[in-house]
Amino acid sequence: MENKSVCLTWFADGEPASEMFWLRNDKGIVSGGQFNIANENKRSTMTLNSVTSEESGNYSIFVRNVTVSVYKHGEKPPRTMQWRCKKGGKEGVLVLLH
Incomplete structure (x- = not known):
């Protein structure tokens, strides 16, 4: 690097x-x-x-x-709050702040 x-x-x-x-x-x-x-x-x-x-x-x-929103594993946050990243071909939801 x-x-x-x-x-x-x-x-x-x-x-x-x-x-x-x-x-x-x-x-x-x-x-x-x-x-x-x-x-x-x-x-x-x-x-x-x-x-x-x-x-x-x-x-x-x-x-x-x-303000931090905490969601249970598997629970989906409102779509407007999802921030996505791709790593190694997989997509995941990052920490959600609102």
Whole structure:
């Protein structure tokens, strides 16, 4: 993965509007240099350019002011709340926030 770019995106919706902060090893990441963070319309995207082994770590996002919906296994959320991703040819529902 050396010298490639990594792009992580998180969606959140809440009232009032959610604030989203990216973390690396539990410390805040500031946009600039190799890190580009874009927050727009219920979405936050962090892009890490020219990845090297020095950027390895635990990346996470802190979201404030959101309501989380929890559904039982097998229970379907309203269609408008489903966010899908494909991995290895399989499709799955991601964490639902509204």
